Amino acid sequence: VGNSRLEAFSDGVFAVAITLLALNLAIGGPGHGALTGQLLSHWPAYVAYVVSFSTIGVIWVNHHALFSQIASADRRLLFLNLLLLFFVVSIPFTTSTMAEYLPANDSDAHVATATYGVIMTGMALSFDLVLWHSLRLNHVPAPPTRAGRFLIQLRFGVGTIVYVVATALAFVNVWIAVALFAATALYYVLQQSPKTPSAE
Amino acid sequence: VGNSRLEAFSDGVFAVAITLLALNLAIGGPGHGALTGQLLSHWPAYVAYVVSFSTIGVIWVNHHALFSQIASADRRLLFLNLLLLFFVVSIPFTTSTMAEYLPANDSDAHVATATYGVIMTGMALSFDLVLWHSLRLNHVPAPPTRAGRFLIQLRFGVGTIVYVVATALAFVNVWIAVALFAATALYYVLQQSPKTPSAE
Amino acid sequence: VGNSRLEAFSDGVFAVAITLLALNLAIGGPGHGALTGQLLSHWPAYVAYVVSFSTIGVIWVNHHALFSQIASADRRLLFLNLLLLFFVVSIPFTTSTMAEYLPANDSDAHVATATYGVIMTGMALSFDLVLWHSLRLNHVPAPPTRAGRFLIQLRFGVGTIVYVVATALAFVNVWIAVALFAATALYYVLQQSPKTPSAE
């Protein structure tokens, strides 16, 4: 029972944020040229939608896996979780901005992609803090060994490093950055942390 | 407890998506002619609203019936469920696009209706995958016989086939396609799968 | 457990619909005249917001009271509940339309207010169906006597009749209709049905 409202509130925020992503799919409508052309020229919005939907989806799955192992959250964990949600809630905005500016591939596209990367980095750092606080307070029922903890944090922290790198690379080539954002989501689909046999 | 967050998150997404459908009801407002005229000429939005509301409603009811029989979801099922939600979240966009283009009944109307059909087909295929994975892993507490499984999947898969047909027919006659979308929702109101006496 | 998802999904829809009402508070912003003037001239939106917020709030409280007494919903009740949500989801649209047209107090204002009334009548009728189905199947744990049932349905059905009357009166005087909408919400704040000692 201890985490039920933390989970319910977080699930609500994840659900609203992931659904708002789709608002960005909207096209000009009648009077803006042939529909097929409008839909095809809107491809950056689809790429951004797939990457952000996957990212929020993966955040939710790992949030679910982590909190299913935490017996009871303390007040500090509630606020660290709010910090994570602060960045999650910003994802629809950075997604639509990136999608709008990507195709021009100019200096604005670099800025838009880097902005996306900054929010992702903030999200990843908050999630690291949530994990770190959970491990430190031994909230996780089966506390791992010191080496085990290090491994868990390493696996988990890898995403943060990739996001920092992708943010920097956004100023060199936006598509490499976008590919790294997509690859990070895919990595966390395959890699669950903290890994335990009964982690579902 | 195993599925409580999967259900809570899915319910949140279903709830937001079904409520966003109503944003499409908005009319021009003062300065766009007599209100009665505006409301009457907006009938394609009402048709699309009724069809999409019924469809998401039915998806929710069947999602509810299926997961009430699954003891505990594994990680793969979480991601298959996310794939289903990916298409559900796109429904408000395809609904409003279809409603805007339907009345002209031109080539754009065909494209808009086919786009709606493609998203519905993707939704139905993901739901088939969710069902198939549940049956394969015997998550369902009372595993049916081989013949029983086939029947369940057939009944369930029928919608997918109708969506493919409706998508193709959208290029011939948009109203036949819309009628098939509505009929599929009605079919799933009457037909529950997997069918068990205690399925609520 | 039987109703937990019905309640979670309904709560999600109620929560999104009640929050979307506030989108209607938005004003023109900088460049549309002094802010005080903009805020003051926006009073019909505040009236409509208060009436619709109270109405959805009361629907939620009575939905909560009713379903807390229903042991387990059958499939038909799920769909009757969806019908109720269909009308609830339409309330933000009819609210903003009514607010936009009210001040002119012309024939459009009559139509906008009547449209609001039609959706409210549909909502009230669906709620009557939900209650009627619950009583008929004796889902309610302590089934009342025949006379008791009649009284419950009468008290509950009064709102439906008032909505029909208000819809008709909207063509005579919009403010009488709006006052009746507000009075109905107030009536259900004070009057709970089905009335039982442990109704929370």
Added chain:
Amino acid sequence: VGNSRLEAFSDGVFAVAITLLALNLAIGGPGHGALTGQLLSHWPAYVAYVVSFSTIGVIWVNHHALFSQIASADRRLLFLNLLLLFFVVSIPFTTSTMAEYLPANDSDAHVATATYGVIMTGMALSFDLVLWHSLRLNHVPAPPTRAGRFLIQLRFGVGTIVYVVATALAFVNVWIAVALFAATALYYVLQQSPKTPSAE
């Protein structure tokens, strides 16, 4: 179980309201000048977003702490909670209005900031009523002494007084008012009420 739907519905409203805050981050997009310039000039939206996100986050944390101590809500508490949600739902509107008018620092900025303060005062007063009603009816399992109650209400009520002061000061200096809004959120991060050892 007594409060589960009150909590679920409130969590839904908090989640939608906190996510809608981010809609205000949207910028003009392509054709409105260099992106860096657009993002930098949008700083009042970020300030308002941080303050309002923190405020709603803190309301949620304290709502969670308070209701975890209430065994079962009565009907009056449901309506007092709805009154609280009435103000919470208005926060995205007052936030975006304040953000739009702040930079000009003219009489409109004063009005916009005072409007924000009025809604915050209403929210704080409703929360005081929720707390007062809970204490009065001894819903809280370990009813404190008379002096203890006074202290709890004092600590809790401090925010209300600060909001009233900030609203008045908005007509003198908008930035002092905004700083007080931020300080109040920070105060409630550090100060929990009612304070009990097992308050999570």
